[in-house]
Amino acid sequence: MREMSRQILGSKAEPLPRNDERIADVSDTLDGSKEAPKLQEPRRNVEDTSQKFHNTEKIQPEWDTTELLNGEVEAILSTAEVRRVRKLAGAKKKAFVELEGRGSAVYYEDLSDAKSARASYLVDKALGLNVAAVTVMREINGKMGCLEQFIPDAESGTGSYKMLQKDENMKDQLVILGLFDALILNTDRHGWNVVLKGDKVYGIDHDSAFSGVSWAQFDTFMWEDIVGRKIPARIRDSISSFDLDAEKKHALRHDLLEVLDEESVNLFFDRYEKVKEIVMTGSLPTEDPRKRSYEQFRAFQEKVLPPDTFI
Numbered sequence: 670m671r672e673m674s675r676q677i678l679g680s681k682a683e684p685l686p687r688n689d690e691r692i693a694d695v696s697d698t699l700d701g702s703k704e705a706p707k708l709q710e711p712r713r714n715v716e717d718t719s720q721k722f723h724n725t726e727k728i729q730p731e732w733d734t735t736e737l738l739n740g741e742v743e744a745i746l747s748t749a750e751v752r753r754v755r756k757l758a759g760a761k762k763k764a765f766v767e768l769e770g771r772g773s774a775v776y777y778e779d780l781s782d783a784k785s786a787r788a789s790y791l792v793d794k795a796l797g798l799n800v801a802a803v804t805v806m807r808e809i810n811g812k813m814g815c816l817e818q819f820i821p822d823a824e825s826g827t828g829s830y831k832m833l834q835k836d837e838n839m840k841d842q843l844v845i846l847g848l849f850d851a852l853i854l855n856t857d858r859h860g861w862n863v864v865l866k867g868d869k870v871y872g873i874d875h876d877s878a879f880s881g882v883s884w885a886q887f888d889t890f891m892w893e894d895i896v897g898r899k900i901p902a903r904i905r906d907s908i909s910s911f912d913l914d915a916e917k918k919h920a921l922r923h924d925l926l927e928v929l930d931e932e933s934v935n936l937f938f939d940r941y942e943k944v945k946e947i948v949m950t951g952s953l954p955t956e957d958p959r960k961r962s963y964e965q966f967r968a969f970q971e972k973v974l975p976p977d978t979f980i
Contacts, residue, residue, distance in 0.1 A: 732773035732821050734803075735866060739794065742803040745772040746816045751809060766809065766816060774816035775873075776809050782876030783815035784928035789853045789875035790817075791928075792937070795921040797907035800846050802873050806928070820871050823864040833865065833894075841901045842870040843894060844953065848904065851944050852937070853878040879933050897955040900948050908948050 734742045749768035754776070757763045762778045777783040786804045793801035803818040833839040849872060850858050857877035864871045911917050925934045947953065
């Protein structure tokens with residue numbers, strides 16, 4: 670397992686700053702003329718170093734769209750006038766965007782990353798998983814990318830993940846997030862990409878999904894905490910409803926083809942069939958595949974993905 674997985678699951682890891690601290694202290698365009706400041710290193714013996722921006726600017730209430738319906742958020746991200754664009758600390762090809770009236774978002778400048786993030790949200794939306802931040806394609810400063818709903822006042826990093834491990838309701842959401850990652854073949858789920866706001870878990874930063882890598886490169890750091898757990902009834906119901914609705918399946922395929930190539934879409938639907946089988950059993954497999962032999966792990970992989978997805 671990758672070093673990131675060990676960092677996230679390690680008992681002595683330091684909490685990372687809040688999601689909000691990633692906003693840089695400079696107002697800038699995306700021309701690359703200024704370097705985004707590095708993330709602050711966690712400091713020891715300090716109760717909370719994460720309540721402020723780097724520039725001490727407070728979170729604006731109008732930035733928060735988490736209480737709105739997803740359709741309303743999509744409309745805001747798609748049409749609201751851009752008021753300000755700022756560098757996002759620790760992200761070379763992303764920026765923080767303030768929108769006129771209400772709303773804020775993370776802008777993905779790289780078109781391929783943007784399409785992966787948009788496709789991930791389309792899957793979440795169609796299957797009723799409700800774990801991904803709303804994401805729409807949008808042109809900013811003459812360059813097509815995507816806007817991903819920003820989640821202000823949200824905890825992220827190792828500290829927030831440990832909070833999730835202790836709460837049964839949160840673990841149910843991690844089960845859903847794990848299934849979601851299997852569906853989109855997400856290879857980059859770590860502490861920064863799981864944020865917690867109140868009692869709601871959000872998956873963000875899905876620019877590494879649908880990447881064409883093998884299942885062996887799939888980052889399953891959450892598995893240790895969700896192995897053998899029951900799958901929430903609402904997810905079984907959502908998957909069953911989607912599976913019986915030919916129009917919904919056709920609509921999702923159509924939408925995915927707007928941002929992905931046909932092979933990637935076909936492989937997604939292959940993965941969907943495998944994940945559906947797991948969901949209908951009512952619970953996740955009872956062993957952590959990382960503790961098995963290579964042959965056992967490969968056998969587990971092939972239950973979830975068709976053989977032609979291996980490299």
